[in-house]
Amino acid sequence: MPDFDDILEHIGEFNLFQKRVFFLICLLSAAFAPIYVGVVFLGFIPEHRCWNPGVAELSSRCGWSLEEELNYTVPKGKTNKETLTSQCLRYNVNWNATDLSCTDPLEGLITHWDKSNLSLTTCQDGWVYDSSISSIVSEFNLVCEDSWKLDVFQACVNAGFFIGSVNVGYIADRFGRKTSLLITSLITSISGVLVALAPNYLWSVIFRFLQGLVSKGCWTAGYILITEIVGPGYRRTVAILYQAAFTVGLLILDVVAYAIPHWRWLQLAITLPTFLLLLYYWCLPESPRWLISQGQNARAMEIVDDIAKKNGKMLPAQFEIIILEEGNEEEGHEKPSPSLTDLVKTPQMRKYTFILMYNWFTSAIMYQGLIMHLGIAAGNVYLDFFYSALVEFPAAIILIFTIERVGRRYPWAAANFVAGIACLAAAFTPDDMFWLKVTLACLGRMGITMAFEMVCFVNTELYPTFLRNLGVMVCSSLCDLGGIISPFVVYRLAEIWHELPLVVFTLVGLIAGGSVLLLPETRGRTLPETIEDVENFHQYHTSQLN
Numbered sequence: 001m002p003d004f005d006d007i008l009e010h011i012g013e014f015n016l017f018q019k020r021v022f023f024l025i026c027l028l029s030a031a032f033a034p035i036y037v038g039v040v041f042l043g044f045i046p047e048h049r050c051w052n053p054g055v056a057e058l059s060s061r062c063g064w065s066l067e068e069e070l071n072y073t074v075p076k077g078k079t080n081k082e083t084l085t086s087q088c089l090r091y092n093v094n095w096n097a098t099d100l101s102c103t104d105p106l107e108g109l110i111t112h113w114d115k116s117n118l119s120l121t122t123c124q125d126g127w128v129y130d131s132s133i134s135s136i137v138s139e140f141n142l143v144c145e146d147s148w149k150l151d152v153f154q155a156c157v158n159a160g161f162f163i164g165s166v167n168v169g170y171i172a173d174r175f176g177r178k179t180s181l182l183i184t185s186l187i188t189s190i191s192g193v194l195v196a197l198a199p200n201y202l203w204s205v206i207f208r209f210l211q212g213l214v215s216k217g218c219w220t221a222g223y224i225l226i227t228e229i230v231g232p233g234y235r236r237t238v239a240i241l242y243q244a245a246f247t248v249g250l251l252i253l254d255v256v257a258y259a260i261p262h263w264r265w266l267q268l269a270i271t272l273p274t275f276l277l278l279l280y281y282w283c284l285p286e287s288p289r290w291l292i293s294q295g296q297n298a299r300a301m302e303i304v305d306d307i308a309k310k311n312g313k314m315l316p317a318q319f320e321i322i323i324l325e326e327g328n329e330e331e332g333h334e335k336p337s338p339s340l341t342d343l344v345k346t347p348q349m350r351k352y353t354f355i356l357m358y359n360w361f362t363s364a365i366m367y368q369g370l371i372m373h374l375g376i377a378a379g380n381v382y383l384d385f386f387y388s389a390l391v392e393f394p395a396a397i398i399l400i401f402t403i404e405r406v407g408r409r410y411p412w413a414a415a416n417f418v419a420g421i422a423c424l425a426a427a428f429t430p431d432d433m434f435w436l437k438v439t440l441a442c443l444g445r446m447g448i449t450m451a452f453e454m455v456c457f458v459n460t461e462l463y464p465t466f467l468r469n470l471g472v473m474v475c476s477s478l479c480d481l482g483g484i485i486s487p488f489v490v491y492r493l494a495e496i497w498h499e500l501p502l503v504v505f506t507l508v509g510l511i512a513g514g515s516v517l518l519l520p521e522t523r524g525r526t527l528p529e530t531i532e533d534v535e536n537f538h539q540y541h542t543s544q545l546n
Contacts, residue, residue, distance in 0.1 A: 033248075033250045050087075089121065150487070152205060157208050158484040164213035164214055182278065182280060197264075228289040343467070356458075368487075370423075388442050412458065
């Protein structure tokens, strides 16, 4: 009996119908980008200093410029051989005193000791921020002793990814891809609006977590739907281009953030258009492949007929009745049930699982980390974000033209090595060599983008059929764990040394590249059906190398 791939050969594997659906689904992928990395702009850390009561009046009375006011009233520190204004401390001085001089107001207070030893105190009265941009940092004062709260703001959305992906995956398998996509789109949009309207920091974190709980599942449902309605020869290309649509979303986010430098209005601007995704109810089909698996053959055939009609094809008479794949199996033959122990029960399965888990973790922590590192760099955050997003397009092109010619393993390993080495070189490049630093950062971003896309589909090629979904779900959960840790690595380590996160990324990237070389090449290989197939393939692969 024919399977659905055989039917697609006759009604079109990637013709007009699938291209229209693919375009619509790509809008969903682009809409996910602001949720995944929007913290770069929502949580931008503007220039700030302690607010000193009385300084404004004294500055006005003395006619100081801003530079003079900072020079007279803000303590200095030495960092990287440059004088920086202190952001978390202020002089413990009563600036309302009438005897303070306009030429050197601290002169009378440092008669017997050095100015650097003048008593300091914390920013008890708040901060003054650069007014050209508004972010959650400036509105909720997420600086100094509360700077860790910015880490939590980003970590909570990844925690939502981690918890929600399993539940949304169940909804997609139980109630259908289209139903899952519509429900999660609606909740994602509503929670995005609530983030913009959050009255305080705590509620913004709660709504951000809720957004993460469903948004990744929404993106995944779209990924599954499009790959299930195209022919096998187009699936990898469609999967890579679907992720390239995410890059388009990054560029749109950058432009919108530049035009709207207020985080609440920015959040609304990137959220309100997503309500249009609810129109998918009338524009997208349910997955015929899923309908067949649920025994809804009549409904599946209606969609198949519609695909054939839109593609200008004719479905042969012998394909008008679809029989479930399970019906082809001999009566009494039981399908193996997947379990977590199967992932580590045999030597090769155990090796594959640990290597894939580590590479999912590495891809997430480096990808998100490099993007967040842009937000604390000294350059123009909008231009740096734009340049680093552009390099994701050549990453997709390189993969499309190499994975079926060169294979998976060597391009994947090379991508990790390039990302790691580029991060190390960028860390030790002098700040005055700005363009070299930006180029190296972009090269690292391109490398980890390629590695991220590779782990997505190689994961499915290494596991046997009955264990494939469970294996991908378990391994990819480390991606969300990496996303949870990433903001703490970037923001906390940067306080010790600004480039220290890049050194950490170098280590994890090089280890990931080496671990990939321990995996077998899967190009041209028939997907394994059983655990025995996995173990036997390893023996065959080893003998071929010898």
